[in-house]
Amino acid sequence: MTDLETRAAPARAGALRRAAPALLGYAAVRALGLLALFVWSAARDKSAYTLLTARWDALWYVRVAELGYGYEVRLANGDVHSNLAFFPLLPWLERLVAAVSPLSYADGGFLVSLLASVGAAWGIFAVADHVYGRRAGVCAVLLWAVLPVGIVQSMAYSESLFTALAAWSLYAVLTGRWVTAGALALAAGLTRPVGTAVAAAVWVAAIASFLAERRAAGAERNGRATAAERGRRANTAERNGRATAVVEGRGSEAHGVPGPAAPRARRVLGMLLAPLGTAGYVLWVGHRTGEGPLGYLDVQAGWRNGFDGGYAFARFAAGKFTSFPSALAGAGLLLGVVSVVWLYAVGVRQRQPLPLLVYTGVVTALALCASSYFGSKPRLLMPAFPLLLPLALALARQRTRRSVGVLGVTAVVCAGYGAFWLNGSGPP
Numbered sequence: 207m208t209d210l211e212t213r214a215a216p217a218r219a220g221a222l223r224r225a226a227p228a229l230l231g232y233a234a235v236r237a238l239g240l241l242a243l244f245v246w247s248a249a250r251d252k253s254a255y256t257l258l259t260a261r262w263d264a265l266w267y268v269r270v271a272e273l274g275y276g277y278e279v280r281l282a283n284g285d286v287h288s289n290l291a292f293f294p295l296l297p298w299l300e301r302l303v304a305a306v307s308p309l310s311y312a313d314g315g316f317l318v319s320l321l322a323s324v325g326a327a328w329g330i331f332a333v334a335d336h337v338y339g340r341r342a343g344v345c346a347v348l349l350w351a352v353l354p355v356g357i358v359q360s361m362a363y364s365e366s367l368f369t370a371l372a373a374w375s376l377y378a379v380l381t382g383r384w385v386t387a388g389a390l391a392l393a394a395g396l397t398r399p400v401g402t403a404v405a406a407a408v409w410v411a412a413i414a415s416f417l418a419e420r421r422a423a424g425a426e427r428n429g430r431a432t433a434a435e436r437g438r439r440a441n442t443a444e445r446n447g448r449a450t451a452v453v454e455g456r457g458s459e460a461h462g463v464p465g466p467a468a469p470r471a472r473r474v475l476g477m478l479l480a481p482l483g484t485a486g487y488v489l490w491v492g493h494r495t496g497e498g499p500l501g502y503l504d505v506q507a508g509w510r511n512g513f514d515g516g517y518a519f520a521r522f523a524a525g526k527f528t529s530f531p532s533a534l535a536g537a538g539l540l541l542g543v544v545s546v547v548w549l550y551a552v553g554v555r556q557r558q559p560l561p562l563l564v565y566t567g568v569v570t571a572l573a574l575c576a577s578s579y580f581g582s583k584p585r586l587l588m589p590a591f592p593l594l595l596p597l598a599l600a601l602a603r604q605r606t607r608r609s610v611g612v613l614g615v616t617a618v619v620c621a622g623y624g625a626f627w628l629n630g631s632g633p634p
Contacts, residue, residue, distance in 0.1 A: 224340060225331045228347040231613075232327040235351035236360055239621040243357060246625035257628045259312040263292070264362040270297035271304070271311040275494070278508075286508035290491050295396040295483075296364045315362030323359040323366040327351070329373025330591050336380055337559060338599050345609065346598035350591050352616045355584045357624030368397040369589045372404045372565065379411045379561045384472045388479030395483025399502075400589065403568035405480040407561040412473045414560055511578040518577040546570060546587065552596040562592040 240254075247254035260268070269277050270289050278288040296315065303314030327347045335343035350356070359366045375390035391408050395401030492501030506512060523543075526536025550566060570593070573586035587593075601609045 221332070224335070225328050225343070228331040228344040229324060229327055231344065231348050232324065232351045235348065235356070235617045235621075236323065238617055239357050239624050240360055242621035242625040243628060246622075246629055250629055252629060254628075255316075258360060259316045259362045263364075264312065264315060266292050267297050267300065267315055267362065267364070268311045270294065271300040271314070285510060288505050288508055290494070290502070290505045291509055291511075293364070293395075293397055293399065293401075293487055295393060296362075296367055299367075300362075312362060316360075319360060319362055319366045322370045325370035326359070326366050326373055329370055329377060332377045333373055333380065333562070333592075334595060334598055336377065337562075338595065338602070341602040342595070342598045345601040345613075346591065346594050348613050348617075349594045349598055349601070350588075352613060352620045353584075353588060354620050354623050355588060355627070356620055357628060358585050358588065363585075364397050365585060365588050368394055368400070369591065371397060372401075372589055373591065375404050376407060376561055376565060379408055380559055384408075384412065384476030385479070386476075388476030391476075391480035392483040395481065395485070396487060397483075398589075399484065400569055400572050400586075401484045402481070403565045403572070405484065406568050407565040408480040409477055410564045411561040412477050415473060416470075509578065511576060513572070513575055514577040516575040519574060519580055519583070522580045542584070543574065546574070546590075546593060549593045549596055553592060556596060556599070558592060558595060562595075566590045566592040 243257070244254040247257060258264075266289050270292055275290055275294075278286055278290075280286050296318065297311075299318045300311045300314040303309055303317055304311050307314075309317065327350065330350055331343040331347045333343075334346035351359075371390050371394035375387045375394060378384070378387035378390060387408050391401065391404040394404045488502045489499060491505060492498045495501040495504065497504050503512070523536055523539050526532045526539060550563075550570060553566065554563060569590040570587065573583055573590070576583075576586070601612065604612075
């Protein structure tokens with residue numbers, strides 16, 4: 207074992223011990239959600255495991271793992287649903303699990319999601335702990351666990367995998383591990399289209415660090431010039447017989463010299479790696495379809511999905527107010543959107559680190575401004591975990607008994623809602 211490995215092992219063990227309360231709490235919440243789902247499904251004579259592994263997007267990922275790309279469904283209205291819309295990392299992992307074990311592709315997707323959800327919880331804790339401390343980190347993880355759509359974290363979907371990669375990439379950025387951040391951003395870009403948010407966070411943070419270095423270098427040069435000028439004035443004052451004590455006291459002032467910066471080459475390499483996942487897959491789809499760089503947008507158009515700045519979503523929400531029963535749903539929808547925007551504004555006001563603000567802003571914009579699948583928007587917003595940090599910080603400042611009570615009641619309610627949701631219409 208090398209010296210580096212010898213030092214790294216205790217560090218990893220210490221990090222795991224620090225995160226243990228958050229991970230144990232997360233596991234308990236997810237176990238409660240799964241228990242509620244299995245009980246509810248059994249009462250309705252349905253298979254909870256089928257709901258988790260063989261419906262909606264989970265089926266499309268399994269088809270990619272089993273058949274590769276090229277499968278499509280042509281609808282009567284002329285729309286073409288192609289599996290090229292689904293990014294490849296989760297199907298690749300499903301195929302890997304099936305190759306090295308007796309599990310099926312669907313089983314592999316479920317296993318990957320379970321493990322990735324724990325990895326995501328740990329990554330969220332690492333970010334929140336780094337920014338606000340351990341107590342806020344635990345609260346952030348538990349808030350993510352008790353989201354109304356939290357059951358998706360245990361489905362054979364790509365949300366948990368993406369959130370894990372995004373959270374650890376952001377943590378790597380915050381701690382100056384630029385190559386790791388870029389590599390994880392690349393993997394996130396192979397998982398979901400919103401991987402662009404992780405790449406954007408890496409790029410903006412790296413550019414900001416370059417600008418900060420440039421300002422620091424300028425301040426250092428100015429400080430040296432100022433010190434030289436003061437020294438010259440001190441010599442003049444001394445020659446003229448003036449009071450030298452005051453001049454000597456001020457003559458030593460200078461701006462602080464910044465410490466050694468991370469090698470620029472590593473930051474540049476991280477920047478180069480970050481967008482390769484998304485860009486590589488999108489360009490490959492364009493080549494495969496013969497439509498060039500915009501081919502992936504054509505694939506999404508076949509699903510009636512696109513980016514219209516939120517116009518279609520606004521029309522959808524406004525349509526809910528045409529009758530009384532649906533008006534309640536419309537009011538809830540409006541309240542949800544306002545809450546998301548408000549939480550982001552609070553994060554800005556609390557001066558969250560720039561990479562988190564960039565990442566959250568892009569994820570939120572892409573989720574709210576997509577032109578279709580309006581019922582999926584809560585699920586699409588789930589990776590935007592920094593939105594929960596203001597709430598986590600508020601909970602962390604409360605007494606433990608009160609925080610546990612709030613989170614416990616919310617966990618029970620959301621477990622029931624998740625079971626009801628998947629046994630009903632569920633997420634597209």
